[in-house]
Structures are given as C-alpha cells and as structure tokens.
Amino acid sequence: MAGRIYVVGIGPGRPPLRTYAAVEAIRKSSVVVGYETYIKLAGDLLEGKEVISAKMRQEIFRAETALERARQGEVVALISDGDPQIYGMAPLLLELMAIRDMAVDVEVIPGVTAALAAGARLGAPLGNDVAFINLSDLLTPREVILKRAVKAAEADFVIALYNPIDPGLTEEVLRAIERVRGPEAPIGVVKNAYRDGEEVHVLRLGEVKGHQLDMRTIAIIGNSETFTWRGMMITPRGYSRKYRL
Template identity: 70%
Template sequence: MGGKIYVVGIGPGHPSQRTFAAIDAIAKSEVVVGYETYIKLVEDLLGGKEVVSAKMRQEVYRAEVSIAKALEGKTVALVSDGDPQVFGMAPLLFEMLAKRGISVDVEVVPGVTAALAAGARLGSPLGSDFVVLNLSPLLTPEDVILHRALKAAEGDFVIALYNPIDSGLLRRVLEVVKAVRGPSTPVGVVKNAYREGEAVKITTLGEVDVDEVDMRTILIVGNSETFVWGSYMITPRGYSRKYRL
C-alpha cells in the first residue's frame, strides 16, 4: 500500500492559530519531518510518532526523507510554519517529485501565513492588493529582489517583506521603495507574531530601524492610501469611493 505526504502549514507558531486540518493531518501521520524550530512548535502533537528534525538550510534533506518514508508506505507530515506554499516546503517537494518522476499521494494543508499573522497584529494593512517579497538572497539574486521591489512600489501594492536576513539588502530595498512612495509611508514591523517575544511597532519608511530587524521579523509597507489610526495601520479597500462612510 502506498504512503502519503501531508505538507502541513502550522501557522505562525501559537497553537491557537493552527487549523483543525493541520492538527488532523499530523494526528494521521506516522512520521513528522521538519526544521527543528517547527518541530518544537508542534511537540505537543508528536506523541508516539517517528520525528525527523533537521537544521536550517536542510530543506532538500527534509523533502528527501519525506519522499523516502512515503515510498515505504508510511504517512508523513512535512511541516512548515505559516503556509507551506508561501516560501515553505510545498514548492520544493513538488519540484523534486516532478523532476524525479516519482508518483506519491500528496496533500497540502494550508496555514496562516506570516504576512496574515503580522497584518492581524497591526490592524488591517493588507486591506487592498498586496505583494509578498522574500528578501533572502540564498535562492534569489539580489538584483531580481530589487527589481521586484521597485515594480511592487511602482504598482502601489502594499508590500510584505519576508526573511530580511541581510541588513544591507533590506536597506537597499527600503530605499528603492522610499524613492517611489516617500519617507512618510507607514511601515509595520512585527517580530515573532503569535510567538513568545512578540513585538509590534508602526513606523515610517524614513524611520525604520534596520538594526532591530531579524529573520523572525515581517515588515509591511503601506501603499499610497495606507494610514495610521491610533495603534492601527489601515489600508482602505476602496469603499469610500463608492459609499459615504
């Protein structure tokens, strides 16, 4: 009998943000595979299961182990934080299966993304069209990242910035956006959303403290209509253009 791989989005970290489907998929699995930090976030669900915990940058290894276990006939939960499609394990797993011509049953279980979690803590900054941009240069060349940042700024999209692991690149991206949007554009900075050590701050493009940012931080840059009201960052959807509010 063939095995199965659940690619599970566990959300931002806190158990309250897990979906019922994610909990059920892990419960059905004999093997749970994931980055060591993600494994710790679901350790309350791991009783009696085979657990394969991997280090940072061992994504290919995680996918290979999941495939191998499934081909042995086992049910596997390959866990990602947030949603597994959004800079998570799903794209890599499917690419490896396709390139190797391996047929195995795969089900993607969606989760609450980092952008959605950070947006919820800020109010409603994602109320209009938005872009998620990964700032890690490990897999995407810097010039491509800067080009995409420029086009997102010119398109007046709200921009959620993921994985700001390179402070120099983050500064260049913010400068590119600031040249289009202006220094007074609101920016939400959320560290450890729904995890221990959570910190939420609203600032502007001209005042972002890059030294306070790490890879656990999401930055949300507003568009031309985004405004701050009290402790909330708000991007209107456009109702005021049609209705009297």
C-alpha cells in the same frame, strides 16, 4: 501499502492559530519531518510519532526524506511554519516529484502565513492588493529582489517583506521603496508574531533604520492609501469611493 505526504502549514506558532486540518494531518501521520524550530512548535502533537528533525538549509534532505518514507508506505507530515506554499516546503517537494516523475500521494494543508499574522497585529494593512517579497538572497539573486521591490512599489502594492536576514540588502530595498513611496509612507514591523517575545511597531519608512529586522521579522509597507489611526495601519478596500461612509 501506499504511503502519503501531508505538507502541513502549522501557522505562526501558537496552537489556537493552527487549522483543524493541520492538526488532523499531523495526528494521522506516523512520521513527522521538519526544521528543528518547527518541530518544537508542534511538540504537543508529536507523542508516539517518529520525528525527523533537520537543521537550517537542509530543505532538500527534508523533502527527500519525506518522499522516501512515503514510498515505504508511511504516512508523513512534512511541516512548515506559516503556510507551506509561501516560502515553505510545498514548492520544493512538488518540484522534486515533477523532476523525478515520482507518483506519491500528496496533500498540501494551508496555514496562516507570517504576513497574515503580522497584519492582524498591525490592524488591517493587507486590505488591498499585496506583494510578498522574500529578502533572502540564498535562492534569489539580489538584483532580482531589488527589481521586484521597486516594481511592487511603483505599482502601488502593499508590500510584505519576509526574511530580512541581510542588513545591507534589507536597507537597500527599504531605501529603494522609500524613493518611490516617500519617507512618510507607513510601515509596520512585527517580530515574533503570536510567539514569545512579540514586538509590534508602526513607523514611517524614514524612521525604520534604527529598528533591527531579522528572520523572525515581517515588515509591511502600506500603499498610497494606507493610513495610521490609534497605533494601527489601515489599508482601505475602496468603499469610500463608491459608498458614503
């Protein structure tokens, strides 16, 4: 019997923000594999299923387990929060399959990534071109992270910062962006978007130092056109350059 893997993005956490396809993929699966926090977030969908929960930094174990169970004929849901492509499990799973030349039926199910959830809470900061930058140096060298942040700022992208787990590196990146954008550039800081304990702050780059950023936080820095209005961040698409508003 042929197995299958659904690589599922369950969104930011609350059931209403899951896609229909994500829910259906988990329901079709006999085995669900995921990081323990994501397993808890999907707990209402797991009755009667075999659940394989893993700790932080056990991503290779999760991917290999999903592949092995699919090769045994099981239908497996390998779950990530947000979207499985954006710092999730899809790239690792497919990379392993390519390296090992493993023919397993895989479908990636998209989800609402953290930057989209945070952006919705902030208003519309993602209204034009956006760069996603992961501030965790577990897999990417610090100098590469810093270089990408500076180049994104110089290119005037809106910048969404994920996983600010190292306070020193986070501060270095923020100050480097501030040198390009200036201390008045708007920044939105959202913690636990669409989860219990949610916090939403609209600040200026020069004000963000006193706010604790951690792996549950997304920071969105506006581009040169982003403005704030009534507590919201708004990045114009450019309609005012073409039409009379």
